[in-house]
Amino acid sequence: MPLRPLLFAAAILAFFAAPQLLPEFYLFQICLIAGTALAVLGLVVVTGLAGQISLAQSAFVALGGYGASILAASWGVPLWAGIPVVAVVVAGLGFLLGQMTLRVAGHYLALATLAVTAIVQLALIHWEALTGGAAGMAVPPFEIMGRALTSGRELYYVIVPVTALFILTAQNLIASRFGRALTAIRQSETAAEAMGLDVLRYKAAAFAASAFLGAVAGGLLAPLSTYLDPAQYGITYAIYFLAIAVVGGMTSPTGAVIGSAVFVLLPNYLQAFQSYLGLVFALLLLGFIVLRPNGLSSLPWLRQAGALLHRTTGPKP
């Protein structure tokens, strides 16, 4: 039975039905999940697939959000054009940062990317003329063809398809030449090099991809939150993304969505324990990394569902 086309049809149906059936609150949450998942997807590529730890995802998201907003506020570039432009520039920065991995790995890479996040946050706070300083800045509305998308219900039509597109691309990338090269590098850099892979270029490309995805996510989350606060884009945010990736499943693009859904929806069910929320997230991260380092997407029944999908799409015997 052709399961995959059926599932696609169901997904498209659900996509158009959701705005008709769900109230604004849930659509906003879906947008938040999608935007967060996109940022985490970057981490899945660079840390999950290529094995290079990165605490710079927070910086990329900040640069994407601020970059697109500043372009729109100061030069009148609409967000739909500004976000891709900024994302390409940030991807270039990510590529440069990736060059660092020639000399740096493991602990030192974690430290260096941590420092990048700290530097970007400080720059956002102190470059007041451009960023509004510690007070933050308002995000111009996302306008398409003269129509401003302001609510979660309207932004839904932008954020969810973009995220779905990148998740599918990443899913297909895993089995491609690029994806297999990254996996080889994660498992043994020396062996990958011996096989003739240009290890540095692949690692830098992985960083560029993570920066690109982070910047797009930042650009899309900015009009959703309507306000950028530099205090948000610190080391805690970088660890938040890492926690989502670990809980969802470090090597799985769908894991990024599952993890984001857990972290965005959980606060709704813990309203009585608002002040313990940070502790719950931290304990989740610690528990998963010790007990189930491959995350939720490695749960047996989820794996079986995934295998079922692949079996139906694989070559027929």
Add this chain to the structure above:
Amino acid sequence: MLAQVLVSSVTAGAVYALIALGFVLIHKGTGVVHFGYGDQVTFGAYLVLIAQMAVTGLPFWPAVFIALVVSALLGALIYGGFMWPLRNASLLAKIIASLALGTVLREFVRAFMGPNAWPFPFLLSQTAVPVGGVLVVPANLAIVGVSLGILAILFLLFEKTLFGKAIMAACDNRIGASLIGVRVSHVFLLIWVVASVLATVAGVLVAPLLTLSPDMGLIGIKGFTAAVLGGFNSLPGAVLGGILLGILEALVGTYISSALKDMISYGILIAVILIRPQGLLGGLLVKKV
């Protein structure tokens, strides 16, 4: 003016040095870089406050003693509960676990002690005493003294005692060390206990100088910078790196711009990692295939 800036900056430097010593101790002793160490420092200071809350009317010093004992237990828990089960896990998992440990401690403090700052008493007088034309604060001197004292003790331990050699052997080659009779798990347990106690000592000294809030642990990144600058495996390097960083920050803050002060330390961190990853006093690390 310059002399005063230098004298004051040494205090900040000693704070960094104290935290860097903990990093180096754990890394030299167990091969793990503990990314949550800064939060453990904060947690140590909060332990004193928690002890005073639990037992009403408890004076300061007994509370410090209780905090030290509890942090020793915490160190044992970290090793037994997390680092030992993860001993064969990938480096990535270890890094994330240590980050997670720090986040748990920070969020624990935020959840139970609130997000706002707490007052914390100074150990010694804060009144400045003029010494040869510059003002010296006894409370700050204590930090410098304690950092140097801890450096001396750790240095003697590693360089002069058989136990220190056992630690180095255990870290260098776990199997080899256990073959010649070193109880590797005991050695690692002890390192974690000592480093955790050290974190609380640092926390008690540092808390009155900085603001004691859940986010004080972010000072840890300065400790990293100091440790990296000095050479991650060198104890004297940690102290040298800390004090150098303190002086550099003070000079930049005074003469160039206070906004650049923090950025300079992160810039140094990246530059040292790229240009001289072994630091000022560290030995060259050869990567084996």
